[in-house]
Amino acid sequence: MTTIGIPRSLLYYNYFPAWKCFFEELGAEVVLSDKTTKNILDSGVKVAVDETCLPVKLFYGHVQNLKEKNIDYLFIPRVVSVEKKEYLCPKFLGLPNMVLNLMKDLPPVLHLDIDISKKNKGFYRKIYKLGKLFTPNPLKTAVAFKKALKKLSEYQQQLLMGYTPMEYLDSLENGSISKQKYDFKDSKKNLDKREVPQKLKIAVLGHSYNLNDSYISMDIYKKLRDMGANILTTEMLSQSDQEKGASNLKKDIFWTFGKDIIGSAYYLLDQQMVDGVVLVVSFGCGPDSLVGEMIERTFKRKRTLPLLFLTLDEHSGEAGVLTRLEAFVDMVRLNKKTA
Ligand code: SF4
Incomplete structure (x- = not known):
């Protein structure tokens, strides 16, 4: 089974239930990095440039941790915008590039650009392209994506109800x-x-x-x-x-x-x-x-x-x-x- 590594860091806390559902519906296995430890943080700090913020340093550490788990792919989406006329900070825009530039011998990185500010033009094309790695059937990808959106909405409801x-x-x-x-x-x-x-x-x-x-x-x-x-x-x-x-x-x-x-x-x-x-x-x-x-x-x-x-x-x-x-x-x- 194809394994997809997802760092337990940054947008994991916002979108993980949706990502997990999407990849599992396509028949892949999702592998998470371990929970943060001093070693994970230190390994991220080692590769980061000094002025990097703490969460991004930590993200590098989680990528390093996944590298040691021999996964087939790493999933690092480039999230530009999730609401109209609003953006995530530039670190999220450059995240896959920063990781690829700073870290060597990584498994192939799966990209997905998410940019609602541009009415998400071409977004579904990108989803189908991502799905093609796992299935030639675009319908299966569409179903997986729909289920993932439902999972995301359920997750957000649970947070509103008092879960952290x-x-x-x-x-x-x-x-x-x-x-x-x-x-x-x-x-x-x-x-x-x-x-x-x-x-x-x-x-x-x-x-x-x-x-x-x-x-x-x-x-x-x-x-x-x-x-x-x-x-x-x-x-x-x-x-x-x-x-x-x-x-x-x-x-x-x-x-x-x-x-x-x-x-x-x-x-x-x-x-x-x-x-x-x-x-x-x-x-x-x-x-x-x-x-x-x-x-x-x-x-x-x-x-x-x-x-x-x-x-x-x-x-x-x-x-x-x-x-x-x-x-x-x-x-x-x-x-x-x-x-
Ligand atoms: S908003 Fe950007 S710079 Fe600030 S902590 Fe998050 S990733 Fe780092």
Whole structure:
């Protein structure tokens, strides 16, 4: 059986259920890289140029890990745009080229250009071309693609209902998905129903690929839950809530992920539906430096919702992060008592 390697990194957290479904429907076996370890991160750091952001360095490490698994193909799509008039950051646009230039002796890389900004002209032709590697029958490819889109929509629904990507993808892997886990209609009700009296509600905002990698994020979700907080993530807010928040901006932000983060932050500030916000950014990320600064300034000006700003890089120490989280949670708890 043909094996397709998919790095457990970057857009894995956004699209993996769809990619897995597509390739499996075409008769291939999907092989994931291992969960992040120090060795995986170090091997990525070794090949990356210094100014590369942390998540891309990590992506290289996952590619290296897959190389050692003797797969037939590596899947690295070039995702330019997933919404009209918005783009992903340039690193995603150049990802397959950067990998091929920096890393030697890789298995053949399967490309797929995704660019909704251009009305996705020729997209289906590219899908059929990709499918041809596995089947001469275009109908089979079309069915696989349709099923993949359905899987993606189911996945997004599960996130809206309260799963974090990490929880959902892990349970997908060990076959223990419980559709009953959070049986709520929308994120606000979800948050309310998960709440037990006196529990704090903390929003954790940042890139999915940082927050859901427990090595990189130092298991921030678990740490906060252990401190007695309910957490809310960007994925648990609907697109329309995020857009409502982003409508406070004087000028549009063209980076999809940046807009989602700032939209979520401003929405939470307007709605006051959480007790505090933890914003996690990557060292070396251009979009984060702008978005992070805008969020920080706005929160400081309004002074209605506490914000903790955390920057992650490959040298971040767990003890330092834990201390800052504990101090933040104590401060939020005190605020709540005295309010
Ligand atoms: S948005 Fe930032 S963290 Fe993400 S890939 Fe681009 S530069 Fe790196």
